[in-house]
Amino acid sequence: MSDQQAKKRLYIKTYGCQMNVYDSERMADVLAPLGYGLTDTPEGADLVVLNTCHIREKATEKTYSELGRLKALKLAKAAEGGAMTIAVAGCVAQAEGAEIMRRQPAVDFVVGPQSYHQLPELIARTYRALGQRLAAEFAAEEKFDALPVDRAVTGVTAFLTVQEGCDKFCTFCVVPYTRGAEYSRPVEAILAEARGLAAKGVRELTLLGQNVNAYAGAGGLAGLARQLAKISGIDRIRYTTSHPRDMDEALIAAHGELDALMPFLHLPVQSGSDRVLKAMNRGHTSDHYLRLVERIRAARPDIALSGDFIVGFPGETDREFEQTLELVGQVRYAQAFSFKYSPRPGTPASALAGQVPESVKEDRLARLQDLLNEHQTDFNAAQAGRTLPVLFEKIGRRPGQVVGRSPYLQPVHIEGSPSLIGTIAPVEITQATRGSLTGRLAQDAMAVA
Ligand code: 5AD
Numbered sequence: 478m479s480d481q482q483a484k485k486r487l488y489i490k491t492y493g494c495q496m497n498v499y500d501s502e503r504m505a506d507v508l509a510p511l512g513y514g515l516t517d518t519p520e521g522a523d524l525v526v527l528n529t530c531h532i533r534e535k536a537t538e539k540t541y542s543e544l545g546r547l548k549a550l551k552l553a554k555a556a557e558g559g560a561m562t563i564a565v566a567g568c569v570a571q572a573e574g575a576e577i578m579r580r581q582p583a584v585d586f587v588v589g590p591q592s593y594h595q596l597p598e599l600i601a602r603t604y605r606a607l608g609q610r611l612a613a614e615f616a617a618e619e620k621f622d623a624l625p626v627d628r629a630v631t632g633v634t635a636f637l638t639v640q641e642g643c644d645k646f647c648t649f650c651v652v653p654y655t656r657g658a659e660y661s662r663p664v665e666a667i668l669a670e671a672r673g674l675a676a677k678g679v680r681e682l683t684l685l686g687q688n689v690n691a692y693a694g695a696g697g698l699a700g701l702a703r704q705l706a707k708i709s710g711i712d713r714i715r716y717t718t719s720h721p722r723d724m725d726e727a728l729i730a731a732h733g734e735l736d737a738l739m740p741f742l743h744l745p746v747q748s749g750s751d752r753v754l755k756a757m758n759r760g761h762t763s764d765h766y767l768r769l770v771e772r773i774r775a776a777r778p779d780i781a782l783s784g785d786f787i788v789g790f791p792g793e794t795d796r797e798f799e800q801t802l803e804l805v806g807q808v809r810y811a812q813a814f815s816f817k818y819s820p821r822p823g824t825p826a827s828a829l830a831g832q833v834p835e836s837v838k839e840d841r842l843a844r845l846q847d848l849l850n851e852h853q854t855d856f857n858a859a860q861a862g863r864t865l866p867v868l869f870e871k872i873g874r875r876p877g878q879v880v881g882r883s884p885y886l887q888p889v890h891i892e893g894s895p896s897l898i899g900t901i902a903p904v905e906i907t908q909a910t911r912g913s914l915t916g917r918l919a920q921d922a923m924a925v926a
């Protein structure tokens with residue numbers, strides 16, 4: 478985007494050494510995808526960054542007097558109905574960030590030299606605090622940014638949005654910018670909608686949210702699930718997508734105690750390398766994740782896990798990719814989604830050095846998917862000979878066939894009457910492929926029918 482086309486004006490004042498000059502250029506690069514173009518005066522700018530220097534004496538005092546002048550410009554812009562964001566970067570920010578915020582309230586945020594890649598996040602948070610959305614050029618991409626739904630809604634199953642938005646700011650992701658802050662719908666509104674769905678014959682609810690387990694209504698997601706399970710007709714509850722950081726004790730315990738909560742959990746990890754996880758700003762290590770999985774399995778030993786993975790994040794080495802394979806080997810997912818890293822304009826990771834060549838990403842994705850597919854096939858094969866309760870949803874493609882879902886979300890095909898639709902019946906699994914199971918109604922079900 479050229480400076481003329483830029484919708485927002487960015488003024489950076491640089492003090493000190495050559496390093497700071499270089500950093501100012503980097504900040505301008507990171508901010509360009511958000512629609513900021515450089516301007517050479519602070520008057521009327523949308524964002525002013527003071528890139529400070531500590532070396533020379535009086536540098537700090539100079540920063541404060543400059544901030545005083547900027548405050549006047551900020552007030553002038555506000556008087557015209559506009560907004561000026563003021564940020565302090567560089568060594569002074571690093572050394573006395575909190576003091577700056579205290580002494581000069583016109584400063585919106587401070588950012589140290591280690592955190593320039595987080596500028597888009599800091600700006601998005603500032604805008605949110607002002608009640609505005611960041612009008613950046615984020616082209617939405619269905620496969621990454623939509624709510625994670627890959628099932629058709631039948632009369633028997635329904636989706637119910639309970640939470641929206643995301644405050645996690647993973648450095649590869651646009652959702653926190655495009656969808657805004659985490660918001661939880663009130664419990665009562667959700668219960669009322671669920672009762673309405675149950676009255677229409679829905680027996681399984683999938684609770685949706687970008688960060689569904691960050692649900693902050695009374696009792697959190699565990700409390701909500703417990704209340705939903707009391708609604709007559711609602712026999713099954715699922716939820717997606719969960720963040721490992723929000724998987725609290727109450728929710729883990731609910732998996733062990735609440736029959737309606739299905740033993741299937743989509744819990745994305747993205748990578749098995751701690752360095753990559755940190756660069757992704759995931760807020761957990763691979764070890765945290767593995768210990769979390771252990772605790773969830775202790776509560777519900779048969780739980781099926783699903784995940785999301787990104788290969789070829791900037792700077793990912795062969796060894797770091799291998800660590801993802803190792804984590805997958807330890808968890809053994811029942812199902813997973815995996816993607817090649819795709820730089821999204823406006824996100825911090827898109828401005829990182831060390832972008833991985835496409836051919837390397839393709840190679841890694843193929844290797845990862847081979848392993849994930851192998852595990853999915855094994856997981857399904859292990860169901861052969863078991864009897865699983867299946868909620869029948871619709872007639873199948875072949876004549877005489879009806880299709881439903883196992884507790885582990887696998888599609889299950891049987892020969893049977895369409896009158897089974899809307900009921901939960903035990904099915905003896907006779908065959909398994911990677912994508913689905915085949916079986917027959919168990920004897921005790923036939924006796925009832
Ligand atoms: N590149 C690759 N994968 C991405 N995802 C989100 N953003 C990107 C990106 N820029 C993936 C993550 C997320 C899933 C919904 O999409 O794995 O969990």
Ligand code: SF4
Nearest residue numbers: 643645646647650652
């Ligand atoms: Fe995106 Fe991360 Fe939020 Fe998921 S948790 S929506 S990947 S920022």
